[in-house]
């Protein structure tokens with residue numbers, strides 16, 4: 672008699688535990704927040720585009736009349752600058768967003784002469800001439816008669832956020848979602864090179880959707896970080912303001 676009691680009691684307990692486990696595994700309340708809510712790093716104020724893995728395709732762009740004045744060592748210059756950019760980015764996003772980069776092996780010779788693209792100074796930002804150079808480049812990519820080597824180089828970057836980076840053999844800087852450009856002189860001229868890396872990251876930050884931190888009428892910086900005053904400070908002494916990284920999903 673006692674044996675039957677123990678047998679039934681054990682059976683009831685086993686069924687109860689099994690039902691409880693099934694409830695936890697298969698019937699979780701969908702309205703409850705997930706137990707582990709991983710924030711994903713995304714474009715500034717745009718959580719639909721995740722930028723945890725950024726793929727940078729870098730080019731050296733040269734106006735047609737400067738093809739004879741190609742900067743020796745441009746490829747190493749670009750590689751090393753991207754290496755520093757990538758390290759800074761990794762630290763700023765505490766390892767939650769990574770950059771993979773590659774440099775196209777040949778200079779890209781633009782259709783027009785430098786005068787058609789150049790800004791007044793290497794630090795002249797958002798210059799229309801440079802924008803034209805990149806629109807021309809993008810057009811070439813969709814043209815069947817365009818640069819096949821470049822198309823192969825770009826390939827498909829699934830699950831990665833693609834960003835084009837240009838080192839421009841002339842004056843000007845440009846940055847918009849998915850694209851960043853700086854003057855080669857910003858990295859090599861003694862007047863600019865101390866903060867050339869910051870200038871490159873500043874444009875790259877525009878490629879991630881970050882806005883300039885400056886007053887739109889006076890043009891004066893409204894922050895101390897790399898999107899404001901910091902753009903003219905060495906990269907080693909720079910940072911991205913927490914309110915900006917927060918806008919990209921980073922939780923401190």
Ligand SMILES: [Zn+2]
Nearest residue numbers: 796873877883
């Ligand atoms: Zn800017």
